[in-house]
Amino acid sequence: MSNQAIEKLSPFKELTDEQAELVDDVIDFARKHLEQDHPAVYTILGDAGTGKSVVLSQLFARIEKAARIQADSPFYGTHNYFLVNHPEVLKVYKQIAGPIKTLLKKDYQRPTTFINQLDKRNETSDIVVIDEAHLLLSKPDHYNNFYHENQLVEIIKRAKVVILVFDPYQVLRMKSFWTLDRLNELVAPYPHQSYQLKHQFRMTASDELIDWFNNLTDGQIKPLPKNAREHYDFRIFDDAELMRQTIVKRNQEVGLSRILSTSGYPSTLDGGKHYITEGRFKMTWDQYNFTATPWAELPETIDEVGSIYTCQGFDLNYAGIIIGPVISQKPDTNQLQVNLDRFTDTEAFKKRADLTDPDQIIYYEKRMILNALNVILKRGVKGTYLYAHDPLLRKTLVMLDQQLNAE
Template sequence: MINPAEATGKTKIVKYPFSGEGQARLKANSNGHGEDWPVVYVLSGTKEAYVGETSSASQRIGNHLDNPVRLKTLDSAYIFFNDYFNKSAILDIENMLIEHMHADGKFVLQNLNEGQSKMHNYYQRAFYKDVFNDIWSQMLSKRIGLANHTALAIENSDIFKFSPYKSLTDEQYQTEQVLLSYIANSVSSGNKRTLLVHGGAGTGKSVLAISLLKYLADVLNGNVDYQDLEDLPDDIDFQGSINKTLISCKDRLQRIAFVVPVPAFRETVKRVFSKVKSLKTIDVLSPSDLAHSQPYDLVVVDEAHRLKRRQKLTNYRAFDKCSADVGLSSASTELDWVERQTKGVVVLFYDPLQTLRISDVMRRDFEALEEPGGTNVVSLFNQMRLLAGKNYIDYWESVLSNRPNPLLKPDFKKTGYDFRIYDNCAQMILDVKAKSSECGGLCRTVAGYAFPWRRKMRDKSNQKFDRDYDFEIQGQKYDWNFSRTDWATNPKADDQIGCIYTCQGYDLNVAGVILGPDITFDPIQKRIVVKPEAFLDKNSKDKNDLAKTSENIINAYLVLLTRGIRGTFVYAEDENLRKYLISLF
């Protein structure tokens, strides 16, 4: 049996001229690996590059030489040889190269198709990730010079996490095919349709939304070229039928919008889309931008649970103007704006457990969409963010709802997930900082909205306060985040405590979570008790609806407790709650 561990460090990257002479040299000097052997390759020029895989390098290079665009813009062929390569491995490595090179930014990729668009597991796949890491290290070297940034730095970047070149899980891929089928049928028939995609935290809703938009943009802009692939997809007939329908109805898909309610994430999406030619045709909008625009043929909404209604707003006049602009009363919601401003298909990505503010559209409004005949509903179930798996999220949901289910208790030893509960908050924060060095960044501490923002109040009122900090825990002084947009990546912000609005929709490597005085444990009743009176988020607090406020508090903590990909450290202000959690975990 081949031990792929031996393959690590044994990949040879050989440079050839991208020319007929280079093709001949490859065929003659590759120790038999230029023909009838699986390899990965990169064709590069000054500004552009192409990534591929093949079982016959010399023949494949010849095919590319027949492409006038490649012949004009590319001048070098880098062939990646390894005795332990197989077909599954090179498909995976090809896709990892596309993902990383896109996010690295040294080259603009000419790839029209995103390599292996569907993720799959294969024998000893983890070992080939080590092979890829060695390959990337070589690409960083002066000898090769195909990359600017380390793999770890790239993998911690938003551009990578939300890349349109991401491989989809089987579930995501099948869901995308279902959505494409619905869209094609609706557009061809001329019927308006709403599609609702349910998905909990970490199920990859945003990645799927971006992948769906890229697929549509590629098809509609003529950027899908199956001749560019050495191996056709298994479902080529289905894709061909969908593509044919979409192209035939191209005039009904002229205007496509991606509505992103959360401002910080909207800016991230704009940066991602600006780096992909076909996605520049998609308008990335806020709900108010949509209201002020001409109607769109297709609108995709990410984080639809963050669409607003006319409650607890900072600017009622602007909201009312948007409602009037789309011909609706002031009692309408941003969800109503989306429906009004869409001529064809609306796709909503939604998680009811991430509703956090009083201003968020009510759950019943989304449930009304699901009435028979109104909306097609599809669901994502598989959790793909956290190493701890779906059980970790489900277990927290059961614990915070006072129905702890021991059958859901996650096996941290099995998954390697770093979960800790602390008695000392300061020590937890120090350990999170240490993890940040180990993980290359993206390790931060966050807290429930149960501590005052004294600094913010002082800055607004121009008053002088004796205490130049926001709050204290166990005698230590702390500040809330100064900025929402770059708090997680700013190295100067690692002493700041993040709030729910800095991290919703984003991933951290390790999250330290402070459970504030708004959540406690009653040892007599033996249940978790939420304290709305200790909750300080005026946008999520309704004194006339304490049940809704309590729901928002729990939902916010579920978001905070599911941000850490590799680990979660927990400190609870309430001593009884700390003891209770230790007994459960």
């Protein structure tokens, strides 16, 4: 495994003053509520790239050090867990834990494993830290051996203190359907506190370009900011194959550069290869990764197109992004439209008993597709390249790029 993913989440990474104060605040919260008769919840909010995970990593390392070797600490002897419902991200945390004496690989688990193992042993836990809480299941999923109604509810039942990070714009599937209102309603009965991280750390892009990405994923096509390329390699392509060739060059130069795409192309979990074709561009979707190394760090994945499921939570140096058939431009407007009939991720939109209003369901489905675009737009640390399948959207984006060049 390369060092980049480990360095990003290392508990030894230097924090900003704001992040360090947040860690202290959460530890103080955990200390106060550890001996209470009821669970307590601390929520850390923030968009992709705002440093939520590194805060959790350092926080958990401090708690576990106190739990295992600091006999005078209120955390000494406590049983604590770090949960993340993303197999690729979990691999990184387990790699981090390996050489650190006060962290054990078994401290890091998938939520379902945590719930089922504690039940089997008839045990509870003290402090539970949850990364990517927006990926927690909010309905039963028998395929993954989860038979309750909501993972967060079940985790709170089995812990004294729960600390989680949450981003409503990273909700991508109906079985993990969350809104901020739903989260707040769930934690309302318990003592709880929250904090919002706002500064974007991942990308070297300007705040104005980040705003442009956010506007795009809210359905608005705005003029590109004048500083779109300031300290950042931002490009728009009208040829997907040329974009691929450029990404290959970046990968040869600095590594960790990959092609990513939204839904809208043939894709099923049948073990076979499914291709994305755009003119002379032809590549396969990402294959299931059985190794301990995250998908983006496998050398052979330069020849695959990454999906939301392999890139969420990870940094790339350069991301070449295909906006697939599921998103197009509404004719005669500067707005995007979501084409649900072109959506090919059949697992994402399974029905829920608690959502029955057809208009509300369509709204949430469209929002999740735009959320997925937002997540992949925020992978590239040094640069982002864009290509759109829809001819009208591609023409508009190329025109905006040319206008920027002419200024």
